Amino acid sequence: MAIKRPLVIAHRGASAYLPEHTLAGKAMAHAMGADFLEQDVVATRDGALIVFHDLYLDDLTDVAHRFPGRARADGRHYCIDFDLSEIRQLALSERRRAGQDQLRYPGRFPASAGSFSIPTLDEEIRFIQGLNHSTGRSAGIYPEIKSPAWHREHGIDLAAQLLAELGRHGYAGAEDAAIVQCFDGEELRRVRNELGCQLRLIQLLEGGLPSSLELAAIRRYAEGIGPGLRLLVGTGLLKAAHAAGLQVHPWTLRADALPPGFGSLEELIDALCPEEPVDGLFTDFPDRVLVFMNQRFAALS
Numbered sequence: 205m206a207i208k209r210p211l212v213i214a215h216r217g218a219s220a221y222l223p224e225h226t227l228a229g230k231a232m233a234h235a236m237g238a239d240f241l242e243q244d245v246v247a248t249r250d251g252a253l254i255v256f257h258d259l260y261l262d263d264l265t266d267v268a269h270r271f272p273g274r275a276r277a278d279g280r281h282y283c284i285d286f287d288l289s290e291i292r293q294l295a296l297s298e299r300r301r302a303g304q305d306q307l308r309y310p311g312r313f314p315a316s317a318g319s320f321s322i323p324t325l326d327e328e329i330r331f332i333q334g335l336n337h338s339t340g341r342s343a344g345i346y347p348e349i350k351s352p353a354w355h356r357e358h359g360i361d362l363a364a365q366l367l368a369e370l371g372r373h374g375y376a377g378a379e380d381a382a383i384v385q386c387f388d389g390e391e392l393r394r395v396r397n398e399l400g401c402q403l404r405l406i407q408l409l410e411g412g413l414p415s416s417l418e419l420a421a422i423r424r425y426a427e428g429i430g431p432g433l434r435l436l437v438g439t440g441l442l443k444a445a446h447a448a449g450l451q452v453h454p455w456t457l458r459a460d461a462l463p464p465g466f467g468s469l470e471e472l473i474d475a476l477c478p479e480e481p482v483d484g485l486f487t488d489f490p491d492r493v494l495v496f497m498n499q500r501f502a503a504l505s
Contacts, residue, residue, distance in 0.1 A: 211484035344381030453484035
């Protein structure tokens with residue numbers, strides 16, 4: 205009996221090769237064959253939903269140069285302090301180290317090359333659906349509700365707006381090609397029970413290892429968990445989660461930022477996919493993960 209290959213989830217797109225959360229990076233990940241393309245979703249001051257990982261703009265854009273004097277007391281320029289029309293004026297580039305000009309991953313796309321901007325969620329979904337149409341290959345979307353409590357403090361119900369946007373694009377049911385993720389368990393429970401979301405939900409995890417009781421509680425509102433790699437390798441969490449009826453989608457596989465003790469991306473995948481494999485993998489390198497896993501799981505069929 206063939207063992208099903210884990211889903212390959214393009215982490216912020218093909219972000220090992222092009223700046224994260226750019227439409228170009230999503231197109232590359234789609235062409236590489238990724239099963240799902242991730243969207244981190246935050247809001248602007250005028251309530252527009254944009255695809256951007258951080259609450260603040262500094263490490264990925266030229267916001268300080270473009271809008272001098274607009275930082276908060278902590279020196280950061282927050283997305284929620286800018287209207288969409290202002291966000292559209294920013295140049296997006298490869299991620300820099302916090303508060304520095306040095307790139308976080310120096311071997312990736314040069315900061316001085318290319319011309320990129322921040323897309324809205326609507327623009328990105330329409331772009332991905334267009335790629336699905338023109339190629340005949342369907343890639344799903346995998347949005348994250350970023351810091352919902354923060355947004356609520358600023359008058360924005362991010363989860364409700366996100367679900368409404370997904371519904372407008374045809375993503376509403378459990379069989380649709382959309383998975384919603386969030387670190388905030390209370391918010392995910394609200395998404396399921398109060399907002400009535402039928403899409404698949406993934407509880408993101410960091411910090412301590414969850415107990416069997418905590419996993420059982422998560423299963424009452426979510427289909428799976430998304431643990432950081434540290435929580436999964438050699439801990440028994442994979443078997444415990446599967447025993448609780450939860451899928452497991454760990455994050456994030458990077459060939460240029462391997463966890464201690466691993467010499468290659470392929471060695472890390474092997475550790476994550478023993479006889480009982482994970483159900484999905486977030487990666488900056490969807491091409492390499494796909495090649496290795498297709499070979500590995502073909503041999504097991």
